[in-house]
Amino acid sequence: MNPSERIREHYRALAEATVAKRAADCYREGRLDRESWQRLADEGLWRLSMPAQYGGDGGTWWDFIAAFEGIAIGGRDLGFNLSLVAHAGLLRSTLIYLSPQQLERYLPPLISGAVGATALTEPQGGSDVARVRTCATRVRNGFIIDGQKDHITHGPVADLALVLGRLPEIGDRDISLFLVDMTAPGVERGEVEDMIGNRSSPTGPFRLSQVALPADALVGCPGNGLQIIYDTISLDRLLYGVLAAAYLEPILTDTLQYARERIAFKYPIIDYQYVQGRLTDLQMAIDTTRAVSYRALEALLQEDPQANMLCSIAKYQGAENLRTGTEHAFRVMGHLGYMRGPVAQQLIDAYGTLIAGGTAEMQRKNIFNQMLHTQGAVV
Numbered sequence: 357m358n359p360s361e362r363i364r365e366h367y368r369a370l371a372e373a374t375v376a377k378r379a380a381d382c383y384r385e386g387r388l389d390r391e392s393w394q395r396l397a398d399e400g401l402w403r404l405s406m407p408a409q410y411g412g413d414g415g416t417w418w419d420f421i422a423a424f425e426g427i428a429i430g431g432r433d434l435g436f437n438l439s440l441v442a443h444a445g446l447l448r449s450t451l452i453y454l455s456p457q458q459l460e461r462y463l464p465p466l467i468s469g470a471v472g473a474t475a476l477t478e479p480q481g482g483s484d485v486a487r488v489r490t491c492a493t494r495v496r497n498g499f500i501i502d503g504q505k506d507h508i509t510h511g512p513v514a515d516l517a518l519v520l521g522r523l524p525e526i527g528d529r530d531i532s533l534f535l536v537d538m539t540a541p542g543v544e545r546g547e548v549e550d551m552i553g554n555r556s557s558p559t560g561p562f563r564l565s566q567v568a569l570p571a572d573a574l575v576g577c578p579g580n581g582l583q584i585i586y587d588t589i590s591l592d593r594l595l596y597g598v599l600a601a602a603y604l605e606p607i608l609t610d611t612l613q614y615a616r617e618r619i620a621f622k623y624p625i626i627d628y629q630y631v632q633g634r635l636t637d638l639q640m641a642i643d644t645t646r647a648v649s650y651r652a653l654e655a656l657l658q659e660d661p662q663a664n665m666l667c668s669i670a671k672y673q674g675a676e677n678l679r680t681g682t683e684h685a686f687r688v689m690g691h692l693g694y695m696r697g698p699v700a701q702q703l704i705d706a707y708g709t710l711i712a713g714g715t716a717e718m719q720r721k722n723i724f725n726q727m728l729h730t731q732g733a734v735v
């Protein structure tokens with residue numbers, strides 16, 4: 357299956373008229389473009405892949421992906437799309453793991469413009485999520501939760517957060533997931549972090565101090581937190597691949613145009629093989645990343661046992677190809693690429709994808725473990 361051209365084009369034009377217009381201001385000010393976020397929600401972005409019984413359009417994640425690609429191409433703000441990834445992962449988890457009663461409560465705001473976060477990382481580290489220290493205790497009407505989360509996309513601005521924490525009373529396998537209303541008493545949002553890139557995707561810490569959660573804040577079964585989070589993260593991971601391919605498309609167009617117009621040694625630089633090599637590498641980065649990401653989505657939707665591995669491959673390839681692809685553009689531009697501006701910013705933003713959503717090393721580790729698990733599956 358392929359994403360709908362009609363949906364992609366609709367959201368491309370919309371993002372060009374909204375996200376792209378405010379991207380530079382939001383980047384400078386380190387804030388999420390809430391206006392575009394709301395506009396996209398009003399337009400139906402989050403309803404595209406939601407079942408009709410919950411107010412959605414009854415489509416699939418392919419429809420969301422078409423829109424997501426359109427926003428990456430028209431908006432040209434990697435950070436804004438990273439924000440969309442964070443929200444999409446949360447939506448997928450809620451859809452799969454919440455009961456119909458929970459969905460009635462939590463889903464409507466999430467598809468109408470609320471901002472979601474998925475909070476795993478803590479001050480002691482992000483890769484080894486099983487070391488999480490955030491801790492909940494059961495009380496008569498629900499839970500009380502305490503903890504500190506760091507480097508969370510939307511941490512300083514989210515309305516609702518999916519929080520990984522422990523529930524020690526259930527024994528050793530106690531890692532569980534909770535939905536936290538970020539406006540509840542005891543939630544203290546930190547300052548937006550001073551990251552070197554993706555500054556339009558506000559990322560930062562928050563602290564939970566004796567926050568009272570209702571009983572229906574528990575997602576899935578107690579103790580199933582890690583399994584649910586790996587599932588959530590699978591969609592996030594392949595979205596990095598989809599994003600890389602879409603985001604590089606207009607970069608390739610710009611770079612081709614520049615190479616045609618820039619003259620050196622009497623000829624346009626596009627005539628030189630070393631430059632052509634950079635351009636062909638960019639084209640191949642787009643096509644290979646897109647192919648593996650689409651394959652990963654197909655596998656995820658069909659519950660194929662290889663889905664987890666393919667999602668990690670999509671994430672790994674997406675982040676690496678984004679880094680090398682933006683670097684090709686940067687180098688073809690010569691000194692102009694090194695000036696403060698969009699070409700240098702693209703490269704700096706791309707580096708963030710090597711860390712966010714799990715580092716490149718952790719993707720390799722996951723791919724290797726999955727290879728062993730599926731007994732030498734060929735990829």
Ligand SMILES: Cc1cc2nc3c(=O)[nH]c(=O)nc-3n(C[C@H](O)[C@H](O)[C@H](O)COP(=O)(O)OP(=O)(O)OC[C@H]3O[C@@H](n4cnc5c(N)ncnc54)[C@H](O)[C@@H]3O)c2cc1C
Nearest residue numbers: 474475476477481482483507508509708711712713715717
């Ligand atoms: C833009 C951005 C957005 C983010 N958004 C979120 C978010 O929404 N939610 C969230 O929970 N977190 C988020 N993070 C945090 C991110 O998930 C973590 O930074 C990441 O998981 C790495 O954790 P760490 O920084 O603590 O590095 P560490 O875990 O301390 O790792 C340090 C280095 O050691 C390597 N390493 C660690 N263990 C191994 C191993 N077993 N084998 C090989 N190498 C290893 C790592 O790959 C890395 O290179 C975000 C980060 C960024 C940059």
